Amino acid sequence: MNINPILKREIMVQSRSLRLPMLVSGINLLLFMTALLGMFGILSRMQLLAEREYGSFLALYGTVVFLAFILLLFVTPSLTAGSISMERSMETLDLMLTTQMSPLRIMTGKLSASAFSVCILLCSCIPVMLLPLVYGGISFSDVAALVLVFALEALVLLCIGLFASSLSRNTVRATAGAYGLTAALCIGFPVLGLLLSPFFRTGGNYFACLLLLNPAACVGSMVAEQTGYGELLSEIFQRMSFVPGNALVRFFVPVSLLSQLALAFILLLLSVVDITPKRGGNRRERKS
Amino acid sequence: MLRMENVKKFYGQVCALDGLTLSIEDGALYGFVGPNGAGKTTAIKIMAGILYPDEGTVTIDDMEAGAENRRLKRRIGYVPDTFGVYHNLKVSEYMEFFAACYQINGLTARKRIAKLLGLMNLSDREDFYVDALSRGMKQKLSLARALIHDPKILILDEPTSGLDPGTRFEFKQIIGELSEQGKTIFISSHILSDISELCTDIGIIDQGHIVMSGRLNEVMKMVTEQNPIVITMAARITEAIRLLKAQPQVRSLSIRGNDIRINYNGSQRKEAELLRMLVEAGLPVRSFSREKGSLEAIFMQLTGHGEERTILSWEEGEEDEY
Numbered sequence: 232m233n234i235n236p237i238l239k240r241e242i243m244v245q246s247r248s249l250r251l252p253m254l255v256s257g258i259n260l261l262l263f264m265t266a267l268l269g270m271f272g273i274l275s276r277m278q279l280l281a282e283r284e285y286g287s288f289l290a291l292y293g294t295v296v297f298l299a300f301i302l303l304l305f306v307t308p309s310l311t312a313g314s315i316s317m318e319r320s321m322e323t324l325d326l327m328l329t330t331q332m333s334p335l336r337i338m339t340g341k342l343s344a345s346a347f348s349v350c351i352l353l354c355s356c357i358p359v360m361l362l363p364l365v366y367g368g369i370s371f372s373d374v375a376a377l378v379l380v381f382a383l384e385a386l387v388l389l390c391i392g393l394f395a396s397s398l399s400r401n402t403v404r405a406t407a408g409a410y411g412l413t414a415a416l417c418i419g420f421p422v423l424g425l426l427l428s429p430f431f432r433t434g435g436n437y438f439a440c441l442l443l444l445n446p447a448a449c450v451g452s453m454v455a456e457q458t459g460y461g462e463l464l465s466e467i468f469q470r471m472s473f474v475p476g477n478a479l480v481r482f483f484v485p486v487s488l489l490s491q492l493a494l495a496f497i498l499l500l501l502s503v504v505d506i507t508p509k510r511g512g513n514r515r516e517r518k519s
Numbered sequence: 520m521l522r523m524e525n526v527k528k529f530y531g532q533v534c535a536l537d538g539l540t541l542s543i544e545d546g547a548l549y550g551f552v553g554p555n556g557a558g559k560t561t562a563i564k565i566m567a568g569i570l571y572p573d574e575g576t577v578t579i580d581d582m583e584a585g586a587e588n589r590r591l592k593r594r595i596g597y598v599p600d601t602f603g604v605y606h607n608l609k610v611s612e613y614m615e616f617f618a619a620c621y622q623i624n625g626l627t628a629r630k631r632i633a634k635l636l637g638l639m640n641l642s643d644r645e646d647f648y649v650d651a652l653s654r655g656m657k658q659k660l661s662l663a664r665a666l667i668h669d670p671k672i673l674i675l676d677e678p679t680s681g682l683d684p685g686t687r688f689e690f691k692q693i694i695g696e697l698s699e700q701g702k703t704i705f706i707s708s709h710i711l712s713d714i715s716e717l718c719t720d721i722g723i724i725d726q727g728h729i730v731m732s733g734r735l736n737e738v739m740k741m742v743t744e745q746n747p748i749v750i751t752m753a754a755r756i757t758e759a760i761r762l763l764k765a766q767p768q769v770r771s772l773s774i775r776g777n778d779i780r781i782n783y784n785g786s787q788r789k790e791a792e793l794l795r796m797l798v799e800a801g802l803p804v805r806s807f808s809r810e811k812g813s814l815e816a817i818f819m820q821l822t823g824h825g826e827e828r829t830i831l832s833w834e835e836g837e838e839d840e841y
Contacts, residue, residue, distance in 0.1 A: 236619035240608070247607045323603030325569045326664075330620035331592050508571050 236332070237340025242347060251348055255355045258302050262359040266295045270362070285368055289458040292363040296377060299356050300384075300450045304417065306352070307385050308409035310345040311392030315506065316405040324506065334507040338397075338499060342389055349385040353378060373457050380453055383488055384446045388413060390495035390502075397502035417447040421467075440479070442467075442487075444494055449487040456484075520545055521566065521672060521703065526575035528561050528727075535561040536572070537727035543705060543720065545671075548698045550718035550735070551707040552814070554822050558727040559707045560600065563676045566705065567597040579672065593621070596665035600677040602657040604650045610636070610660060611645045614667060621668040628667075635663040638693065655686030662693065673697060675706045679713055691717055711814040715739075721814075723821050730821045738817065746810040747773075747780040748790065753803035762800055766793060780810070 245251055269291040277284065315338075318324035327337055357378060363369040395408035420441035442448045448467075455463045479486060521543040528536040536558045543549045553559050564570040565577055568584055568591060577584040579591055605613060611632060618628035636642045639659040644652065652660065658678060665673060675694075679687045687710075694717060698704055708714050714721065715735065722732040731738060752759050759779060763769050768785035783790065794807045 233622075233624075236616055239619065240605070240612070240616045243612065244605070244607045318603075321603045321605075322599060322601045323605065325564070325567075325599060326597070326603050326617070327620060328569055329567050329592060329595065329597045330617065330668075331589055331622060332620045333589075508569055 235336060235340040235343060237327075237337060238343045238347070241341075241344030245344075245348065251351065254306060255352055258299075258306070258352065259355055259359065261302070262295055262299055262356060265298055266291065266359050266362050269294065285366060286459075288363050288366045289368045292360075292369055293454050293458045293460075295359060295362070296454050297451070299360070300381065300447070303349075303352075303381060303385060304388065304413060304446070307345075307349060307388035308392035308395070308413050309406050310348055311341065311389045312396050312406040312409040313402040314341040314345065314393060315396040315502070316399045316402045317396075319400045320402065328506070328508065334503045337506065338393065338503050342393055342499070345389050345392070346386065349389065350382070353381055353385065369457060377450075377453060377457070380450060380484070380488065383492065384450060387446060387491045387495040390498045391416075394498040394502050397505040413446075416444055420445055421448070443479075443483075443490040445487070446491060449484055449491065452487070453484050520578075520580060521705070522576075522578045523562070523566070524576050524578075526562070526565060526572040526577065528558070528565065528570065528572050534727055536565075538575070539724070539728055541722050541729050541732055543703060545703055546698075546701055548694070548704045548717055548719045549706065550714035550721045551705060551724065552709070552711060552714055552721065552818060553724035557724045557822075559724060560676055562724065563597075563674055563705070563707060567595055567674055568592060569597075593668060594671045596668070596670035596673045598658075598661050598665045598673070598675045598678055600680070602654075602661050604657070606648075606650055608649050609645070610641065610647050610649055610652070613649050613660065614664060617664045618667050623668060631667060631669075632663075635666055638666075638696075639663045640689070655682050655690075658682060658686070658690065659693070662690075666697075670702070672703045672705065675704065677708055678706065679708060679710055687713070711818060715814040723818060725822045731817070739814075744809070746816075748783050748793075749806070749808060749810050750779045750781070750797070750804060751806040752777050752779065753805050755802050758800070759797060759802050759804075762797065762802070763793075768793075777805075 270288075273284065273287045273291065276282075276287075315324065318327070324337075328334070332340075357374070360374050360377065361371075364371065364374070391412045392405075392409040395412060396402075396405040399405040399408060424441060452463075523539055523541050526536050526539040527534070539558065539562055551559055551562070561570065565572050565584075568588060579594060582591055584591055605616075608616070614632040614635070615628055618624065618632065623631065633642070636645060639662065641656060641659055641663065644656060649657070649660065662675070662678070665675075678694075679690055682690060691713060694704060694706070698717075706714070706718065718735050720733065721735045721738055723730050750759065750763075756774070756777065756779065760772065760774070763772060763779065763781055768783055768789055770782040770784055772782075773780045783793070785793070790809075794804070797804050797807070
């Protein structure tokens with residue numbers, strides 16, 4: 232099988248570094264501490280009040296899952312943010328471009344290597360996500376669907392990091408760019424939608440469609456549906472003066488995922504174009 | 520054959536290459552020299568396919584760069600002026616990675632790597648981490664990497680800069696061996712003695728265009744013919760000067776100690792006659808020869824530093840103080 236040489240090399244290098252094991256341990260420690268302390272609190276309350284509050288377990292599931300997602304938001308873009316900028320600063324990108332590796336293959340190699348790390352990270356988080364199964368309220372298929380959404384969101388975030396990396400020679404700047412883009416999608420667009428809502432009559436604020444590109448809205452919406460707070464999304468759209476209850480709102484998660492994957496694909500292509508030598512020159516070409 | 524025709528490259532408003540034209544025959548060892556900022560690295564990057572020219576064409580074996588890029592990449596090996604180090608990667612793994620980039624895998628790759636590391640005297644460093652190697656070893660490894668796919672053309676950008684004399688000698692020997700194997704080698708260097716020792720052809724670039732190119736020995740001969748004749752006298756310098764000033768072919772004259780340097784505009788036969796005249800006049804001539812051309816001298820002349828070699832000179836019509 233013809234494995235991408237970059238994937239092979241990065242896995243080899245990763246296996247010699249403590250970065251990924253430490254990341255996995257740190258994130259799982261935080262999630263398990265949150266889950267176990269939460270469960271301990273709920274059980275103590277149940278013993279004290281002699282009431283069974285199954286809703287609390289769902290709320291705990293939502294908290295743990297959202298915390299995991301926030302950690303993913305912080306970790307994932309940084310995994311790819313240095314990938315191209317570091318190759319540029321070490322001048323190894325030029326070496327790879329002189330070989331028979333196409334720019335697309337270089338990018339997919341980098342993306343798959345980072346995706347491999349994210350897969351390990353996600354798989355390690357599955358046990359903590361399965362904790363609510365002990366008391367019920369969440370099915371195994373719910374958790375499986377959530378992990379799939381996490382994986383797809385991670386792919387989007389990796390492409391954002393890769394895009395930022397292809398634009399810069401400096402890893403710090405690329406990482407800042409990746410976080411900036413992620414923040415724009417997660418916070419900037421909803422705020423823009425809310426700010427513009429007074430200027431539109433009900434149903435006319437199409438800026439609210441930008442929520443489709445919001446990874447946090449997608450995951451939040453899914454968790455809200457799983458834990459019985461499905462009306463939350465309709466309320467948000469209503470606040471943004473967008474048609475409540477239309478098809479977009481009803482199928483928000485799949486439409487949002489498709490939109491984000493389309494955005495990720497565009498960002499990946501732009502990154503490929505950016506590192507491809509071309510007539511007229513690349514933006515970061517400097518006089519030697 | 521590698522040919523660059525009227526290649527222009529701009530970085531914003533700065534013109535790095537201004538109609539660069541050069542051609543390199545198969546099997547040549549081409550030395551590419553020029554001052555800092557002359558456009559050497561830009562030209563090299565264009566040849567290696569990392570940059571595209573804004574105007575002009577680059578053809579290798581009648582294939583235009585860009586159109587059949589992947590086939591061309593198979594023919595070119597590139598050693599940059601900086602060595603890209605991957606952390607946490609061993610020498611053999613580094614080589615295997617670049618072999619895989621050319622789709623050379625398995626036993627074929629391992630055999631080729633062993634052969635190249637042997638050629639570079641790096642066999643015993645196979646399990647060393649790349650970033651732990653010395654500069655010289657890194658440079659040899661970089662050359663081994665560039666040869667992994669057995670390219671026809673090897674492009675080396677400042678390969679010997681920063682190396683100690685021993686490693687430089689070893690490096691030159693390896694380049695010589697590769698040239699004997701029939702590879703076309705394009706080498707850019709600031710170390711002019713290396714170029715004059717190694718190369719068969721030379722191109723001097725200044726301000727983005729070639730100011731002189733050709734076979735190295737022909738360029739040297741041409742420059743030597745323009746060099747002054749140095750006449751070393753044992754005594755009676757004033758008489759010798761008077762005799763020389765009377766010759767119409769002597770354009771200018773300068774003196775340094777017992778040496779008289781004359782810019783002589785005559786054939787080799789006339790030169791011989793001049794020597795005979797001096798001897799027949801009874802003047803004690805210790806030596807009579809054309810100053811030998813050096814690459815440094817050519818470089819200085821062509822890149823606008825010629826005045827640095829001008830010495831105390833006498834022009835026709837001036838009073839003789841001797």
